[in-house]
Amino acid sequence: MKDVAALAGVSLKTVSRVVNNESTVNEELASRVRLAAAQLHYQPNISASALRRLDGRSSTIAVLLEDLSNPFSATIYRSVEEVAIRRSVVVVGGSFEEDPERELTLTAAMSRHRVDGFIMAPASRDHSYLAREQRAGTPFVFVDRPPVNLEADCVLSDSRDGVTRATRHLLRYGHRRIAFLGDLTTIYTSQERFAGFRDAMSEAGLSVDPTLVHLDLRTAPAAEHVVGRLLDSANPPTALFAGQNLVLMGALRAIRSRHLQQRVAVVGFDDLIMADLLEPAVTVVAQNPERIAREAATLLFCRLDGDTSPVREVVVPSELVIRGSGEIPAPSVV
Amino acid sequence: MKDVAALAGVSLKTVSRVVNNESTVNEELASRVRLAAAQLHYQPNISASALRRLDGRSSTIAVLLEDLSNPFSATIYRSVEEVAIRRSVVVVGGSFEEDPERELTLTAAMSRHRVDGFIMAPASRDHSYLAREQRAGTPFVFVDRPPVNLEADCVLSDSRDGVTRATRHLLRYGHRRIAFLGDLTTIYTSQERFAGFRDAMSEAGLSVDPTLVHLDLRTAPAAEHVVGRLLDSANPPTALFAGQNLVLMGALRAIRSRHLQQRVAVVGFDDLIMADLLEPAVTVVAQNPERIAREAATLLFCRLDGDTSPVREVVVPSELVIRGSGEIPAPSVV
């Protein structure tokens, strides 16, 4: 900036004004400055300007999710990026991997980098440690999972209701022995999905058979193993609800290796690319990560723009996508 | 930092020494400083320290790819994150979307944020504009596509050879009429994949039938349409090579809707989650994005650590994953 000022023959302050589009600069001086800046390939140092600025804004936000390589997280990141870029804000990402320690590490790192705000799907179950930073003016928007012990904006899927509707759907096709396969019970959404399942069962006056419930399944092979055992048992389920992507894939493998794909009904949570290409195509409860991300980004930028209205909770509807695997009737009904 | 110094009753400089783990501090003073820092929940301002530091390092790198929501890009981002986090370096991401303008915009934005280095899969075909920043000490590592008019490190898949091997594989099953379906011809990897196809064909003494070559396919519906027309033609191909994920999906849909999945051979480029669950399971040329990312990140950090050896080009092998769809023999051979 000093060099630009020297080349343009003006003061530092004038360059600063031109760079920041302050309108009060004489057009001739301004164009001299712009010419000099272009000649020197000058790029203003955003960190330096943030340091002195009253608002201290770095034009950077953090998007911290479970795992940026999974399609749900990746889509959220990407959709936030799209909103951010329109405001010339840059997005730094991080993956918590369900590790509360890593949540602490990453949020602290972001705080050292003085990000302007956070969008996060937390791994921990206590977010009171963020209250100080929040009070200091950094907005937090939670996605996919609500904040615990912290008042903050939050954007969720209606997982519970989505699973209830999916379970009713299976019940309607005559299924009574429905297995529920869930992810880590420590995860909020995992609990919600199971709750949605129980809601529908009790609503139908059915009790949940504990031998048909398997939770804390994280990987496809684990799910494949469990589902294999269920299918091979004396009294197998006639339908399966898979509470998560990888679990769904494991379940489908177990079913296929037994050639039961036309006999056992399956509904999964979260859409899969290519779900329509399987035979039968896979019925799922699809979330809407683009919309979750857009709502979250919009909320965050509103807060950054000074919106001090009460904390909001936005619920984005999930959708039952009917494709075939969930519409296989129970044997007794055939 | 000032507050920490005041609370600990030491000078600013002593706090700075403790924060930066300079060993020359009296243990008693150091622990007083640490206590004060903890009480005040002090987080050092990395941008401010970068401003004055001789190396000017911000502990931030940029990872700019085609589209962070696609599995290939997302996996690269995630794997770079994993290497970066071990060095307490934070990763800011961006998506070019095959738009050279956006490449300029995003690299300039990153430059204003004074990132320490770049890992990027470029959209443009001329990177000379980065030479200045590179000379100023910011390392660039290109992934998936080589730099043009710029000397920079680069990590590539052996796409061309991978496609040649896949095509030979189809030829071995008796196919002569093999359709090639490619992505935008402006994309480097797209050209390479087509070149690999032609290599194998000419090696086998076959000419490429131009009516079986369709390039510039970007979306699944476009591919589905084109493949549909091919399959419905008087002299349809007996095998298809799909040069990209979405194209593969479109091709599979066209084949399935005509119930030809057991008759027309298909090989795709890039692995798909669930490719093993289709019937037949899909044979693909799989890249290794984790390894590409690890190599790129390692190279970048070597450069940041002062490695000034000549520019390197690393080639990561791709792998033909045989699953069934690519092993359907040509009709004349049956």
Place this chain on the structure above:
DNA sequence: CTGAAAGCGCTTACAG
């Protein structure tokens, strides 16, 4: 409308 001085939070380069 333009600019000289001070200061953001930190590290550097010295002095003691």
Place this chain on the structure above:
DNA sequence: CTGAAAGCGCTTACAG
């Protein structure tokens, strides 16, 4: 081993 002064690139708060 510890600290006072200067300065990184910028904006603020003034003065003219």
